[in-house]
Amino acid sequence: KAGVTQTPRYLIKTRGQQVTLSCSPISGHRSVSWYQQTPGQGLQFLFEYFSETQRNKGNFPGRFSGRQFSNSRSEMNVSTLELGDSALYLCASSRTITRSGANVLTFGAGSRLTVL
């Protein structure tokens, strides 16, 4: 069973540019979440999508956006890049596994973005 696939794995951009990152979830997983990981702030929640609808959004500026397609694949976009956007962007897909509704997030390997 294929895992969560993120592309590209590495990319370098300059300030002011925009970037689009892609995430293909595990087959059958309908929820996709995005997280940003930096040395200073650690792992922070960006947003979560289910059936093409954004259900939750973290505390990030409007420059960060995302979408989900009908096949559950998701993309996130960051516009007008700033130096502080340099980070590892992780995507996770999940399905409900217990009666209580708990979910286990399965993470991809991440996309490492460097902004110069």
Add this chain to the structure above:
Amino acid sequence: SQELEQSPQSLIVQEGKNLTINCTSSKTLYGLYWYKQKYGEGLIFLMMLQKGGEEKSHEKITAKLDEKKQQSSLHITASQPSHAGIYLCGAAFTGAGSYQLTFGKGTKLSVIP
């Protein structure tokens, strides 16, 4: 202050030694997740705890959630170099079915052969 505090921040142990990592929450936990991360890579799921007093084990790793559901510990018995990495605890604060996890800053574990 952080909603989820991990301690210690880093740990260096000799191969074969036991170790414990703690995760303390400022709020009631609806779910507590332990992940391991190799530097710069994705997170690997280890265990999930939901009920107060719950304890789970996998190979040489045991995780517990205290009765009040505000603290969890991860214990590794007879550590091996393969255990090295960053251990992260993640918490569901808004409900058991939450997809939005809050993570601690991580504990970096080094195991010396």
